[in-house]
Amino acid sequence: MSAVMRIVMLKELRESLRDRRTLLTSLVLGPVFAPLFFILVLKLALARSVAVQDEAVPVTVANAAAAPNFVQALRESGLTVTLRDGDDAGIRSWISGSDGLVVLRVPGDFGDRFSSGEPAVILLYADGANAQAERYAARVQQAIASYAATIAGLRLQARGISPAVVQPIVVDSVDVSTPSARATLLLGMLSYVILVVTLLGGLYLAIDATAGERERGSLEALLTVPATREQLIRGKIAASAAMMSAALALVTIATAVALRQVPLETFGMSANFGPDVAWRVFLAVLPFALVGASLLTVVASFTRSYKEAQSWLGVVMLVPTVPIAIAGVLDLQPQAPLMLVPSLSQHFVIQSLMRGDPLPAAWIALSVAGTLALGLLLAWVAGNLYRREAILGG
Amino acid sequence: MIRVENLTRSFGAVRAIDGVGFEAQDGRITGLLGPNGAGKSTTLRILYTVLRPDAGVAQIDGIDVAADPLATRRAIGVLPHAAGIYPQLTGRENIAYFGELHGLGGPRLTGRIEELVAELEMEGYAHRRARGYSQGERVKVALARALVHAPRNLLLDEPTNGLDVMATRALRALILKLKAAGHCVLFSSHVMQEVAALCDDIVIIDHGRVVASGTPKTLLAQFGAATLEDAFVAAIGDARGLE
The missing domain is CATH 3.40.1710 (abc type-2 transporter like fold)
Structure with missing residues (x-):
């Protein structure tokens, strides 16, 4: 990491950590409340299916x-x-x-x-x-x-x-669904929660460091320091990725704690989200922070104002859920080529870890490689965007 | 020292500057004077390397601005037109950030920051976060961060914009101090009085061209005017009449 990149990263992080509202949205609302809410829904669904079956x-x-x-x-x-x-x-x-x-x-x-x-x-x-x-x-x-x-x-x-x-x-209808099958379906959505919360962690920093810096009028001065624009933007991406990593760490911890409150065993499911699984989930999703930070930075760099960036990024946040949704509809099972797809591969890894049925190490490597490759590509695109004069706007 | 020769830059079909040329010497204050949209900011932006020229030469201390932007940036301090600062950082941290990006650090940087805080009389608020600063306080921080690496050349784009009388006077005093220390100061303004009060040399720009330049005295003589304002109007009127 170059000195410039480190200086920019630390400054962006310091600014974000001081903004109470940003902090609240990035590291509290998302990582803590999303899993709690999710678990609550899960619990209700389970309680309800029990009640409905034996109801007088x-x-x-x-x-x-x-x-x-x-x-x-x-x-x-x-x-x-x-x-x-x-x-x-x-x-x-x-x-x-x-x-x-x-x-x-x-x-x-x-x-x-x-x-x-x-x-x-x-x-x-x-x-x-x-x-x-x-x-x-x-x-x-x-x-x-x-x-x-x-x-x-x-x-x-x-x-x-x-x-x-x-x-x-x-007509003799045979209902094969069981409460635990429904819970599995719900648990499958846990990957969405983890990925979206991770993105949310770096969202405000990405906007603030790009569209925000331009709107406040400090970008022009920043571009007159003796550093290349690529170095500056890499520092900003690193800061956003760091925030995403923190959000990811918090959301895995919160999920592990919250899932212990759900009596999944009673439905023949193993609540496989102990400290070990949480740690592995964290490591598996970590490379995704680079993709997220670079993606949000690229999109925010195109927008003309903070507001515009906010509305665009709201949509972009959903992009990583698309591969998971498509795989869900087509009922795709984990296989080597699919492990190269960021977000989908993390979904597969999370699912397999929760089932206690780990994927081959080579597939995990593919997931990391594919995700990092896309992340670096997007970071490179962001660097090129910042080389344009039009980045100053106006 | 700043030297500009035949500088040209277009944005689409609009020719923002068209063959601008002038020199700004060390130990002197040079004013770029012209109406809004004359091309002052474009000229400065090329000099401080955020825009590239289409043609012509711009040199700072002999460094070609377009060929070596990084070396240029080390030699200049810049107060851009939009001189925003970071609201969540204190005044000192705002200055320190730019100092670090200029490769400064440790006690040398802290010492330099305290020097600037004292010089610009920012002791009362430099420790507070910048989000509550007045326009004058913001400009001072922006100026301090432009000076943190003690550059020889200073480029100021309409520095007195939005400043009250007291802040304007303080800024003038600082600019004169920098001049006395042998710095080359180039600043743009559309306010006649501003330029008249400070400048050793004046470059009048209109429609992307230099229409007149010289010391206040030579300009008065050239246009047979009693005041600089008359000379300015005459210079711009002449240029427009020629089109």
Whole structure:
């Protein structure tokens, strides 16, 4: 590292570390809150899937005396039935005064219609805007439909017709998803969180050191010191990369700590994010800081103002997530050529480390080499951009 | 010493300067005077190496500016038109940053900074962060960082812009001090009084060309004018009349 590069890097870091707002966004909000938020979502998803599976569905039946067999059938299908008397207005007031109550009202002529073979009406009351009531209502309807199908079958048989006649097609859906599979899907998004938070760490420094320096009018003076512009810009990239590395270190630590709060073992998953894995994740993603810092610096160098840089970089921040998203859609598995793709290769490495199923060392080397190569190329582009006179703007 | 000969630079179809030539001697203050857009800043920017000339020669202490920009930068101190400083650094740190980039360090740099802080009377605020500085305080810091490596030549682009009376007087005193120490000072201005109060030599630029130059005395004589302002108007009027 040349003396100029070191001087510029230290000055940019010192400035960033003194700006409380920058510091907060770069090293606190992103690295600490992103994993916490993520873990919270994960925890909720897990808790919910457990709850939904073993949930007892309550249903209140009004005027149950008119349909004793029907109520019995509901009980047999596992619903928790409560009997209560009330009319339409009463039922509405019960629902509005409770959370997620589902009520069935049996009209007085239910028994007559049922025994004469006419469609007998049951009224189902539920608050459609309440997610829990919606779920309960669906379960109740399922129970009623299966009871109705049984009755229909019996009636057909009584008339000498096989019930199978009215069932030309039967759909038997097999749900293979398990809570732990859903959690794995969520955990797959952890790479996004880590990569984006890493980028965010150096974002403000990259803008401040380029578009910001130009806008404040200190760039012209800086360009009159006896150093080449490449040296100056390399110092700025190094400073941004250093901030990204710090953000990366914090986010891996925060993730390791937060993931311990999730009982992944109960779903047959190993919560493989201990100190050793966190350290390896840090090392695997570290070269990505160079790509990020150079990329953001190149883009910020094109923009004319701090504001413009901010809006552009907001979009550029999403670029590294594109390879991961494409790989996800195409269901690509790790393989040697793909390890050359920055961000995607880090995603693969993180995933494999969390599964406790490490990738071959040669593939890791490919990831590091491919990422560093792109980083150096972008740094070179940034140097060339700074050689142009137009960099002064205006 | 600064020597400019037949300097030309265009931006697209616009010819910003068109054959500018003059000399600025050591131990003298030379003023580049001209209306806005005359080409003063472009000339200075070529001299302090952020722009390259299309044609012509610009030399500082015999160094060709375009051929050896790094050596040129060591020989000059620059106060650009936009003299922004770093708001999160203190006044001293702002100066130290440029000192380090000029290869200074250790007690030599600290000593030099204290010298400048005293000379420019910045003791009251040099330890504070720069984000709360007044325009005058900012210009002083910018000037100090231009002087930190004790350059022989000083290029100032409209240095009194935005300064109040007291700050302007302090700046003038400093420029005169630098002159007395044998420095070559070149500064641009569109304010007649500024130039009249300070300059030993005046170069009047309009539409990218030198329309008149000389000491205040020779300019008065040349245009038969009673004041420098009349001479300035006459020089520019003549040039425009000739087109």
